[in-house]
Amino acid sequence: MDTRQLTFEAIGTQWVIDYIGDKVSKKNTLLQEIMREINAFDVLYSRFREDSLISHIATTPGKYPISADGVQLLTLYKQLYDLTNGAFTPLIGNMLADAGYDASYSFQPKKLQKPPRWEDVITLDNSTLIIKNPAILDFGGLGKGYMIDVIASLLEKHGIQNFCIDAGGDILYKNHKDVGIDIGLEHPQNFNQVIGVAHIVNQSICASAGNRRKWSQYHHIMNPHTLSAQNTVLATWVVADTTLVADAIATCLFFTAPEVLREQFSFEYVIVYPDHTVAKSSNIPVEFY
């Protein structure tokens, strides 16, 4: 048994997967399977691909049969849409594109319009997605977290018990002997610094910060009600049992108080405000600097 590493680029980010495995020869098979999983998701739910289902839906309302994962993600989106008063929404796609964050990465902002209401566009009827009006759906709020979970299941299917999946700073860590890992929390304004260290074991940690994907007066965390970048929070980290939940909640914390979200989801959090003060939940093992 040796430590092995897979590195690759996918869904616009850098992936590093460290794992303990016995065969070198398995590495390539593993990588191929991972890429296949990611591509299968991307071809359905990426708004950056012309050939994706999402790109087709964007112009053509109608009834679409969708996969089980599509149902799962849309159901979670709806739950968080309600909890955040509509701030966390897949219907932000048009607004992000108009702000310049479009498929061709033009970064040329146009006049922004409020995203449509969920009930005006989306109906989910079992595994049928009914789109009533053309809209660019965006799964950016949780797509990466979901993919990390999918790859974790894949590794486990191959008998790999100890691994760490790092996709651009969102991390899932598994260790069958419950040995933990210390993860630095990157300073949102100085990437050479960390603001603290969190200790996690068999959990996921996801970060969200407005400083990444920043252009003009915007960044990727946009408030659909004010039509501007959300700047009341500088950065968030969320620790949860799934990367899907950690990823989604990390963004929701920009809009909604943790107490409200914790009524329906279980997670631990760290929030850094623009004045550099922090708030955290009581059960997160973190040391601040």
Added chain:
Amino acid sequence: MEENKTNSMTKYALPLVAVIIIIVAVVAVYTYTNNSSEESTPVNTQSESMTILDSSENSQILGYKDGTYTANGNYVSPGGPREIGVTITLAGGVITDTSFEGRADDPTSKRFQGEFSDNYAPMIVGKNIDEVALTKVSGSSLTPIGFKDALEKIKAQAQS
């Protein structure tokens, strides 16, 4: 040694009391604004506690002794007088750690003190990554590939 500490405690009692008064005020304000369900309250609370930390500069000038100091604070809630505990650690004349302990028995005060405690933390300063032994860093500096390239190109165009 113990004797010394007691002396220093008396000597510095005044500034510490000031610190505690601020904290009590914060709790009171927090309790009050929470009643009117202001969502931004935790943020305000944070800035108040930040002020406390900023006083560390003064403590250096005055030459406080290293150590951990604990004191009680009192405030009057609509349900009667309540108590909280505050602990401050000084090292090299700088407040390096502070902690807060709620001591209420009734559910309302318990809740407010609990919420305050959850949100009570010092201001972050940051530490260079190479000073900390870490295998992983969680953050967002790994800007999506492609996105970054496109931005660079646009910047270059703008400059030419």
